[in-house]
Amino acid sequence: MPELPEVETVRRGLEPAMSGRRIARLIQRRPDLRFPLPERFAERLAGRRIERLGRRAKYLLAHLDGGEVLVMHLGMSGRFTVTLTPDLRRAERSLVGEFVHATGTDPAHDHVVLEMEGGAVVTYNDPRRFGFMDIVAADGLDDCRHFAGMGPEPLGSAFNSAYLASRAQGRTTDLKAFLLDQRNIAGLGNIYVCEALFRSGLSPHRAASCLSDRKARPTERCERLVPTIRQVLEEAIASGGSTLRDYAHADGSLGYFQHSFKVYGREGELCVTPACTATIKRTVQAGRSTFHCTRCQR
DNA sequence: CCGCGGGCCTGAGAGC
């Protein structure tokens, strides 16, 4: 699935079509995604105006008039596409818009379609259906079941070395798992954790407690890691995210940060560090692939 | 409380 940079890219792509616009009609093609969709989902959203389109971690947030928020998560394979020709079936649209063709999604997995006032059609496609949607009250959004206990945004000021060190103190879990845990920091996934740890020269297998000294103060490692996480995310957003098998922008164009991966998906390749002769290793942590250089990352 | 493994789904790609 998209991690934070991909979701942010999707948000920016959807903004012109959705922000400030009313949902003329919503078509729900099945009762559930990963979870059952809310009761009367389509009826509750029809006619509502989207005041703004936001993001929290890997979630998209459509702030609606009437004090509710449409919460959307893309799971592993969720994708939004925008077309500008309403009232045509998708098959017909694909004849018109080459961008639809370019995304290559199977219309069988078009689960939710939002027809926006003004003519844009926003289609949610998700083959694996690990994504989900929910409607929650705007006041208390942070306390709803999706966000309660979630850690700070890595690009916000609440994420800093003092914070991270306080979370990491005494934790024996691997750094990799610690950074993937959304309660510690919200929005990182497998790719960006691997990349941030490489850029920080930290082994993913090291204990998380290495970020903290005995007084819960940040160590030098922590001071290195925090800005690196920000940097890798910002670079990825600037590149329009990463395009692997499932992900494309709302207009069908592709991100290109995958070309900047230094370790992710590079098992067996020579480490990119000048003069380093080691090859990238793939290991499995908590059931997920970790890529790292055993020489540069300690 | 903590860490791990399994499960949820479908599709792509490798190997035979």
Added chain:
DNA sequence: TGCTCTCAGGCCCGCG
């Protein structure tokens, strides 16, 4: 061509 196996940007749950 087609089968079988592995793997995939996430997250939740139950187990020990």
